[in-house]
Amino acid sequence: MDYIWTPWRYQYMKEAASGNQPECIFCDAVARKNDAETLIVHRAQKTFVILNRFPYTSGHVMIVPYAHVAELNLCEVGTLDEMMRLTQRVEIWGAPRALAWWDICICTYCRAGSVIRTS
Secondary structure (H helix, E strand, O other), rough: OOOOOOOHHHHHHHHOOOOOOOOOOHHHHHOOOHHHHHEEEEEEEEEEEOOOOOOOOOOOEEEEEEEOOOOHHHHOHHHHHHHHHHHHHHHHHHHHHHHOOOEEEOOOOOHHHHOOOOO
């Protein structure tokens, strides 16, 4: 088996293990209001769609609630509904482009930094 080495995970895990909660990349992206810089490709009422700056695969799309929650069960029903509608839209958008693979990630906040490289 091959392993994908992601050095930024070590830094995140080291900070988290020491009790320091690393800065939230999603809150930062939303606050900046510069979608081209932060790779936010769509803003809806309760959620947004953002690309991973350093994806493992092509077509890695993340759908994130504005509410800073650690688990999906803490989201309002309307937020979950919007997340799924956006997932369908991303899938429909990719079909005519003959994209063979989509990696759609529904993100919550507390664990995202271990998955996504931020700089």
